[in-house]
Amino acid sequence: MRFFSALAVLALAPSCLLALPTGQQERRWNVDSADSSSGLDSLLSKVWQDAATCDLSSVSMPLDQTATPLPSPASNLTLRHVAVGRGTQNYTCAGLPSTSEPQALGAKATLFNATCTAAHSPSLLASTPGIALRYAVPSARSALAAYDALLSGHHFFSDASSPVFDLDTAGHAWGVARVKKDSSTDAPESAGSDAVPWLRLVAKDGNEAYGEVFRLETVGGQPPDTCEGQTGAFEVEYAATYWFWA
Numbered sequence: 001m002r003f004f005s006a007l008a009v010l011a012l013a014p015s016c017l018l019a020l021p022t023g024q025q026e027r028r029w030n031v032d033s034a035d036s037s038s039g040l041d042s043l044l045s046k047v048w049q050d051a052a053t054c055d056l057s058s059v060s061m062p063l064d065q066t067a068t069p070l071p072s073p074a075s076n077l078t079l080r081h082v083a084v085g086r087g088t089q090n091y092t093c094a095g096l097p098s099t100s101e102p103q104a105l106g107a108k109a110t111l112f113n114a115t116c117t118a119a120h121s122p123s124l125l126a127s128t129p130g131i132a133l134r135y136a137v138p139s140a141r142s143a144l145a146a147y148d149a150l151l152s153g154h155h156f157f158s159d160a161s162s163p164v165f166d167l168d169t170a171g172h173a174w175g176v177a178r179v180k181k182d183s184s185t186d187a188p189e190s191a192g193s194d195a196v197p198w199l200r201l202v203a204k205d206g207n208e209a210y211g212e213v214f215r216l217e218t219v220g221g222q223p224p225d226t227c228e229g230q231t232g233a234f235e236v237e238y239a240a241t242y243w244f245w246a
Contacts, residue, residue: 054116061214061243062126068185070200073212077245080210081167081174082118082125083152085109085242086132088235089196093227102223105233106157111167111242113152129219129239163201165213165242175209187218196221196238214243
């Protein structure tokens with residue numbers, strides 16, 4: 001199974017859930033066969049064309065799942081977009097003794113549109129980071145070539161402490177947000193000890209496309225406790241959901 005097969009399931013599931021007659025069981029997707037479907041591309045395009053009509057007004061973030069919940073977003077903000085991020089948390093042990101903790105060097109991730117899934121199937125969305133982590137990190141080239149319709153944008157750091165979310169692509173212009181960390185809380189125990197914290201990020205100034213970004217439902221990303229066996233920069237794979245408020 002490939003990473004994009006799982007994303008295809010994520011993309012198609014909401015539209016199929018909405019189409020089910022009352023009382024009918026939820027359809028179970030075969031991610032092995034998703035890549036072989038000749039109509040997949042057209043289906044994906046339709047799903048994401050319909051994404052603009054997904055009503056997020058009643059969607060709530062799962063902030064209560066952590067022992068110490070993150071603060072809620074500012075009351076004047078509205079949820080605009082939800083994405084699944086798949087990439088790496090980056091660290092270095094360069095020049096550090098083996099007993100030192102690795103130093104963080106930011107992160108990079110490809111972001112995939114999960115807005116309609118958040119609206120119609122939050123349980124599926126919650127499980128997607130764990131599914132995504134089973135597959136290789138997608139390159140920008142493979143993401144654009146294989147599933148343009150799924151791509152929301154990219155997450156990276158302009159320096160070691162400056163996160164950026166770029167949601168402008170060849171297919172859409174959803175804006176860029178340069179943010180800073182406001183609050184952090186440990187991921188739920190169910191996520192495992194290797195899950196990076198949940199975060200509330202706020203815009204660096206009033207000119208950003210999004211006022212707040214939340215990183216939730218994290219899987220993976222934590223470095224080893226010490227630099228033993230590490231001599232330079234290294235990456236730890238992770239996945240998470242990202243919630244964009246404006």
